[in-house]
Amino acid sequence: MNLRTKLLGSALVAATAGFVAASPAQAATICFAFQDLETEFWVAGHQAITTTLQEGGHTVIERNANEDANRQLEQVRDCIAQGVDGIIIIPQDGESAVTIVNEAQDNDVPIAVFNRPPSDLSKGIIVVADNASIASQAVDYIAQEAIAANPDDMLQPLIIVGDLGDPNAVGRRDGFYEAINRYPDNFAEPIEVASEWDAATALANLEAAVTANPDIDLLFTSSDFLFPTIRSVLEPRGMWVPRGQDGHIMMAGLDGDATACQLIQDGYVDATGVQDLYFEAESAMNAILAAIEAGEAQPNEVIEDPGFALTAGNIGEREMDMWGCVLLSQGFLDQ
Amino acid sequence: MTGPLASNPVGRSFDPAALAARYSAVLILLLIIAGFAIAEPAFLSADTMGNTVKQASFIGIAAVGMVFVLLTAGIDLSVGSIMYLGPLLAGIAMRDMEVGVTGALLISVLAGAAMGAINAFFVVALRIIPFITTLATLFLFRGFGAYLTSSRQLDFPDEVRGFGLATVFGLPMPVIVFAIIVAAAYVILVHTPLGRQIYAFGNDAEGARKAGLPTARLQAFVYIASGMCASLAGFVLISQIGRLDTGFGEGREFSVIAAAVLGGASLFGGVGGAFSAVIGALTIQTVQAGLVYTGINLYLQPLLLGLVIFIAVLLDGLRQARLDDSRRRIIRPFVSTPASMSSPKSRTTKEPSP
Numbered sequence: 001m002n003l004r005t006k007l008l009g010s011a012l013v014a015a016t017a018g019f020v021a022a023s024p025a026q027a028a029t030i031c032f033a034f035q036d037l038e039t040e041f042w043v044a045g046h047q048a049i050t051t052t053l054q055e056g057g058h059t060v061i062e063r064n065a066n067e068d069a070n071r072q073l074e075q076v077r078d079c080i081a082q083g084v085d086g087i088i089i090i091p092q093d094g095e096s097a098v099t100i101v102n103e104a105q106d107n108d109v110p111i112a113v114f115n116r117p118p119s120d121l122s123k124g125i126i127v128v129a130d131n132a133s134i135a136s137q138a139v140d141y142i143a144q145e146a147i148a149a150n151p152d153d154m155l156q157p158l159i160i161v162g163d164l165g166d167p168n169a170v171g172r173r174d175g176f177y178e179a180i181n182r183y184p185d186n187f188a189e190p191i192e193v194a195s196e197w198d199a200a201t202a203l204a205n206l207e208a209a210v211t212a213n214p215d216i217d218l219l220f221t222s223s224d225f226l227f228p229t230i231r232s233v234l235e236p237r238g239m240w241v242p243r244g245q246d247g248h249i250m251m252a253g254l255d256g257d258a259t260a261c262q263l264i265q266d267g268y269v270d271a272t273g274v275q276d277l278y279f280e281a282e283s284a285m286n287a288i289l290a291a292i293e294a295g296e297a298q299p300n301e302v303i304e305d306p307g308f309a310l311t312a313g314n315i316g317e318r319e320m321d322m323w324g325c326v327l328l329s330q331g332f333l334d335q
Numbered sequence: 336m337t338g339p340l341a342s343n344p345v346g347r348s349f350d351p352a353a354l355a356a357r358y359s360a361v362l363i364l365l366l367i368i369a370g371f372a373i374a375e376p377a378f379l380s381a382d383t384m385g386n387t388v389k390q391a392s393f394i395g396i397a398a399v400g401m402v403f404v405l406l407t408a409g410i411d412l413s414v415g416s417i418m419y420l421g422p423l424l425a426g427i428a429m430r431d432m433e434v435g436v437t438g439a440l441l442i443s444v445l446a447g448a449a450m451g452a453i454n455a456f457f458v459v460a461l462r463i464i465p466f467i468t469t470l471a472t473l474f475l476f477r478g479f480g481a482y483l484t485s486s487r488q489l490d491f492p493d494e495v496r497g498f499g500l501a502t503v504f505g506l507p508m509p510v511i512v513f514a515i516i517v518a519a520a521y522v523i524l525v526h527t528p529l530g531r532q533i534y535a536f537g538n539d540a541e542g543a544r545k546a547g548l549p550t551a552r553l554q555a556f557v558y559i560a561s562g563m564c565a566s567l568a569g570f571v572l573i574s575q576i577g578r579l580d581t582g583f584g585e586g587r588e589f590s591v592i593a594a595a596v597l598g599g600a601s602l603f604g605g606v607g608g609a610f611s612a613v614i615g616a617l618t619i620q621t622v623q624a625g626l627v628y629t630g631i632n633l634y635l636q637p638l639l640l641g642l643v644i645f646i647a648v649l650l651d652g653l654r655q656a657r658l659d660d661s662r663r664r665i666i667r668p669f670v671s672t673p674a675s676m677s678s679p680k681s682r683t684t685k686e687p688s689p
Contacts, residue, residue, distance in 0.1 A: 064486060164633060194636055197582070204623060208386060225580070228576055
């Protein structure tokens with residue numbers, strides 16, 4: 001464990017201690033209903049929330065819906081029937097989140113929504129990353145790098161889009177276009193590849209897109225979890241090349257997971273938009289516990305995570321601000 | 336050859352309309368290719384065609400297994416979950432027991448066979464209808480996988496990716512595996528008594544039972560075959576990506592069933608063949624690749640994919656109705672004579688689907 005990791009670990013312990021000190025005198029029972037732990041982001045978010053709550057002396061009832069929105073609604077109803085003091089959910093999608101928030105508020109149970117926002121932001125405690133801004137920061141970095149390397153060329157960008165039923169995916173796509181449209185003289189019309197948040201779909205569609213357009217200069221994936229899939233498509237074509245070598249494609253993602261951290265360190269990826277997972281987790285917990293303490297049954301608040309872009313240029317300074325790099329330093333990818 | 340590519344069973348003179356009806360699945364595929372090629376000529380390049388076949392092999396391998404099940408008028412909704420759990424067990428064996436790629440492949444296929452056997456047990460021994468049985472195991476198998484992993488992703492060693500990305504004589508490994516499975520299915524269905532018995536059972540289950548065919552074993556075989564193919568399909572795809580997440584294979588049962596039916600397999604049993612899976616999987620993948628090539632708006636892509644599948648199935652339904660009509664006219668005079676087990680006699684007694 002290096003010094004930075006030790007310092008970060010200490011900082012997290014201190015933050016946790018501060019949070020515990022600020023927690024209500026009476027221990028609360030919190031229902032934590034999540035849709036799955038499919039990606040590193042959700043694993044880390046789950047760990048941050050459950051560990052901190054338990055260390056604060058609170059009881060956590062965990063419910064995994066395994067990507068079934070109806071099941072999650074039933075699980076939340078079950079939690080309400082058990083008389084929990086508050087609910088934190090990671091919903092399956094924006095629409096089901098609205099139903100679940102209404103269900104909790106109708107039963108006077110405070111509820112916080114973590115990271116995946118409902119389509120209606122007016123009800124519940126909503127902790128959400130500013131996906132458009134984070135994506136824009138990451139894409140802007142690689143756009144500038146690509147232009148600097150090829151100032152006279154018209155460059156071809158490509159975006160792997162998530163499930164367009166997910167507000168996060170829509171926000172990330174908007175952020176990508178916001179950045180690319182800043183340089184109309186340097187970038188051609190972007191190629192869009194649908195992934196539906198599914199690696200198999202992304203593999204098939206990206207393979208078709210790269211076959212049709214082999215001269216891609218810039219690639220943005222709406223989630224870091226697709227980097228192994230991207231590698232599978234690019235590597236056999238000799239397009240998976242590290243920074244500084246001929247044929248390197250400028251690449252960025254969004255999430256800030258351990259795989260992205262490793263790939264930035266290795267030079268294959270140039271940037272990733274980072275959701276400040278620890279900020280989001282702590283905000284959700286603090287807000288729900290404050291509402292319980294105040295006896296507020298229907299708290300409504302939107303807490304926005306501005307995020308940042310970890311890039312090849314700032315990784316030396318900001319590496320340990322990214323949750324994925326913290327996990328990586330703890331051997332997450334070796335497990 | 337069986338199903339949509341079968342030769343004319345009654346030996347009539349050349350009839351272009353009948354020929355077109357018989358080969359409608361192939362014609363639909365060719366029309367789709369032609370349509371996209373007109374919109375984007377590069378769509379016809381060898382690279383594109385090669386990639387389309389490669390990407391179709393994942394659904395195609397599973398669809399071969401599904402054809403076996405559909406031939407008996409059954410259905411297997413658990414294939415998506417088997418695609419997930421089979422490779423997962425293989426990956427865990429690689430991680431914890433240092434099993435090699437070949438061993439992992441074997442474990443994956445055996446796990447698929449075991450899951451198929453579970454389906455078969457409920458369908459054959461307990462006589463629970465296949466739809467309900469496989470709907471239950473869809474959740475059971477995925478739930479077991481989620482329990483094993485706590486919903487976390489599983490990374491496979493680089494050797495597995497080496498297998499998935501390998502080529503033999505320029506052919507990608509997924510395509511080779513697909514070809515082997517199709518060839519094996521073709522031989523079983525066309526050149527063995529087992530295949531003929533499956534067709535007989537699908538055409539007339541009660542008749543097959545009365546004729547003394549081992550119907551329980553036949554049904555068990557098709558579900559085990561489906562499980563093996565689904566698990567193998569999952570392994571083949573994972574060997575390209577290298578990472579298995581909880582959502583892997585989710586909802587793929589619909590693509591697999593659609594591929595089998597698009598290729599000419601009937602949901603009512605007795606019609607279809609190994610090449611049904613090939614044609615169907617190629618059709619679906621061609622549409623998906625074509626939508627990417629032509630740069631269709633992402634919001635419109637699911638709509639267009641659904642529309643193409645709907646039109647293809649509709650045309651196939653019309654083709655089936657026409658074939659039923661033509662067979663009825665020809666075969667009726669010979670109804671009084673004993674028919675061979677593989678003859679289409681039973682089809683003549685069925686009313687065309689509305």
